[in-house]
Amino acid sequence: DTEVTQTPKHLVMGMTNKKSLKCEQHMGHRAMYWYKQKAKKPPELMFVYSYEKLSINESVPSRFSPECPNSSLLNLHLHALQPEDSALYLCASSQSQNPNTEAFFGQGTRLTVV
Amino acid sequence: GQNIDQPTEMTATEGAIVQINCTYQTSGFNGLFWYQQHAGEAPTFLSYNVLDGLEEKGRFSSFLSRSKGYSYLLLKELQMKDSASYLCAVKGYSTLTFGKGTMLLVSP
Numbered sequence: 001d002t003e004v005t006q007t008p009k010h011l012v013m014g015m016t017n018k019k020s021l022k023c024e025q026h027m028g029h030r031a032m033y034w035y036k037q038k039a040k041k042p043p044e045l046m047f048v049y050s051y052e053k054l055s056i057n058e059s060v061p062s063r064f065s066p067e068c069p070n071s072s073l074l075n076l077h078l079h080a081l082q083p084e085d086s087a088l089y090l091c092a093s094s095q096s097q098n099p100n101t102e103a104f105f106g107q108g109t110r111l112t113v114v
Numbered sequence: 115g116q117n118i119d120q121p122t123e124m125t126a127t128e129g130a131i132v133q134i135n136c137t138y139q140t141s142g143f144n145g146l147f148w149y150q151q152h153a154g155e156a157p158t159f160l161s162y163n164v165l166d167g168l169e170e171k172g173r174f175s176s177f178l179s180r181s182k183g184y185s186y187l188l189l190k191e192l193q194m195k196d197s198a199s200y201l202c203a204v205k206g207y208s209t210l211t212f213g214k215g216t217m218l219l220v221s222p
Contacts, residue, residue, distance in 0.1 A: 004156075033210075042201055042212035043157065056209060090156055102147065103210060105156035 006091050006106035014114055015081060021109045023074040023091030029104075031097045032074040034066060035090040037108070043090055049074060050097050081113045116140045118213035120202050125219045126192055134187045134216045136202030144205040148176050148187045151199045151215065160187065160200075192220050 004025045013019050023032065031050050035043035048056035049068040057066075063085075065077040074091055088110055092103040117139040126132040138146070145164035149157035163169055163178035163185060175188040187200055197220045202213040 040215075040217075042214050045209055045211070048209060088154075097209075102159045102162060104159070105149075107156045110154075 004091055004093055004104050004106035006089075006109050008109060009107065010110045010112075012112045012114060013078065013081065015083070017081075018077070018079045020078065021076040021089055021091075021111075023076075023093075023106055024072055025093045025104070026072055027093065027095075027104070028071075029093035029095050030071060031094045031101075032068065033092040033094075033103065034064075034074070034076050035092060035105075037088040037090055039087075047076075048097065055097065078111075081111075083113050086112045116204055116206060116211040118202055118204055118211060120200075120213045120216045122214065123217045123219070125221065128192055128194060128220055128222050130192050131188065131190050132192060132218065134189075134200050134202075134218065136185045136187070136213055138183050138185070138202070138204050138213075140183075140204050140206055140211075142206040143180065144207065146176075146178055146185050147203040147205065147210065148174075148185075149201040149203060149212075151201060153199075157201055189218075194220050194222070196220050 007022045034046040037043045046060045047066045052068045063080050067075040088108045090108045091106040094101040094103045120136045148160040151157040161176035168177045173190045178185045199215040201215045203210045
């Protein structure tokens with residue numbers, strides 16, 4: 001199993017809603033990542049978890065709140081988002097944060113904030 | 115910080131060979147990755163270079179020169195399904211930074 005599974009695939013939410021994005025992998029990877037990708041732009045790193053601890057937060061606004069309940073799961077809790085937060089949110093995992101480990105990406109959640 | 119540069123768009127015909135270049139300036143370097151991304155889909159891993167030289171994988175090859183801060187992805191025997199965005203990504207001390215991607219359009 002070399003899959004990273006993200007749910008939901010599509011999400012439309014209002015600016016006052018609270019929702020969560022979920023990511024799951026069963027490859028035994030100990031590093032997990034959240035990226036944000038706007039149309040025709042490269043993925044931009046948001047958060048990195050290493051061994052279930054937050055190791056990198058790329059100055060992401062507090063309306064995005066990550067959570068890593070266990071080594072297989074990564075959540076992104078969303079609250080009071082803005083329309084400009086509409087994007088493809090990609091989860092990725094790698095064996096560790098060591099340099100030569102490739103990252104496997106999930107299919108992403110297409111988020112629209114209305 | 116990281117600065118990664120690659121062409122925005124390229125076009126080629128089916129059966130041809132195309133080379134996509136990537137130049138980078140980084141504060142730390144621990145390898146260079148190439149990913150393929152079809153519209154609306156996740157990036158998929160193509161190759162990884164950490165030492166100078168050429169890595170070949172079927173129709174795809176990737177080259178790295180660390181002294182020049184330069185890499186290229188070579189695609190041979192192009193197929194229509196190769197139409198996609200190709201992302202160059204540099205691994206710094208612990209994180210992966212992506213270039214803006216090169217949109218490749220393969221025509222019949």
